[in-house]
Amino acid sequence: MGLESREERVELSVDIAGVRLKNPVMTSSGTFGYGEEYSEFVDLNRLGAIVVKGLSVTPKEGNPPPRIVEAPAGMLNAIGLQNIGIKAFIREKLPFLRQFKTHIIVNFFGDSIGEYVQAAEELSNASASDGGIHALEMNISCPNKEDGWIVFGTDPKAMKQVVTAVRKTTNLPLIIKLSPNVTDIGLMARVVEDSGADAVSLINTIIGMVVDVKKRRPMLANTTGGLSGPAVRPIAVRMVWEVYRAVKIPIIGMGGIMTTNDALEFLVAGAKAVAVGTGNFVNPLATIEIIDGLGRFLAEEGIYNVNNITGSLEI
């Protein structure tokens, strides 16, 4: 049997939190806008899922520029969660996304438990009445302004509270996006699993800083920013492996994925699906090339179901 016909036999679909994705490749929140920005270059129908830019109940203006700066094999961003708000998203962006045969995962955040709950509620109601939202991804790397500005995602207690509260609010599949800025990410994953999450995605960006030595000032107006790109990939792969050993819920792996080989590292380490983030900026067709590349690799290896490579790491 030729390689091409073997490629056709490869089953790429995966089940994440009860959602059947046609393949395990999605986009990372904040790197793909609301889908339309890349629709000129990418056939959105081919993607396993689109994860849209993080939304809050009320629109957010974001940080002053400069918001981005390059670092070796990566970049730092401090966009400041600029977004149009959930209502405008549902009214202006969701109808466009509904045209495509892909799954839409909505990333959301808040600055208090109440706001997280309200965001989840508004998204769930919109989904119940008109459809088009297949899962929620919760960004927990935000500080709780009602409780000493503790970052939810770095404090097990705060995290348990907010995930439990959101879980009670929504029946949509709930994915928690974990922060890598913690000592023990396996522990954090266990906390969200115990709090009722359906899946975890990781990693969010790693907090970093770049300095302009002549001006003695940080390059970003926000001083610090989140590092992403190939520079973070080995850390992300290690964290996926740690989380894989800690929990039973599915893992969406991300962090510097540029190529098929990169995506495979995450799958082998324990991820069931992967997301391309900064890679979209470098190569708008990265997601499509990875989808094709996975089929080819698996056919060559004689593995006819992508699920069989998840967690296949041998030590």
Add this chain to the structure above:
Amino acid sequence: MSEYFKAAIIDNISLNEDLKLLTITPLVPTISPGAGQFYMLQVGNTYDPLLKRPFSIFRSRGFDYGHRRLEFLYKIRGKGTLCLSNLKKGDDIYVIGPIGNGYPVPKEDFVVIAGGMGIASLYPILERLKKRAYLFYGARNKDELIILDEVMALSKEIIIATDDGSVGQKGVIIDVLKSSPLIKHNSLPVYACGPALMLKGLSMLVKDAKITCYVSLDEYMACGVGACLGCVVKVRSQKTEVYKRICKEGPVFDLEDIVWD
């Protein structure tokens, strides 16, 4: 409408010590750029530098008969442009473009204010409407007044200022503008591109005048397609202030709308 395509390098030549002219040809049929639009260019073959860099279109040629050429002027300033300068004839790069709104094409005489490399972005409108521009061109010194002969030939009048007085008046171009009747009593549209300080000075200068100024802005960019929200500028919009994307809603803005910090 932008496209993502592969292009071959035709030439990457030095014009002076750190100024270079890059000429590429798209390897697939592509649309032609408008004046003031830009392209994101791949600058190397490794992950460092990682991101494409934005460059204004300087000249485009042959889009009507299939020998497409895109030309970019750049200075070696940092890692990205240094890497770009090492690319050779025959190398292939990936490109996104043309990007952005561009300048509205003038229909009558117009004023152009260029600071240093800003001239590259303004060149296409000078070329489009030959001998109709009053060009104010400022730079640090004689060597930084790039493509001077070319823009002189395309302008109706040219006024030059250099910081060191090596050519034209000594000082910054905005100070020269202050005493010009073209700014004081004019209704001709103004097109400007240059350092933020120059544009800020221009906005102070025309604050009370009824002049339309189209300015092209620059900012760090990651995607060039409006997704990352990295390249924003604060502008007035329906009585509020919002961040707009330079790559999508710009790079050309009405100067009056820009909120300077």
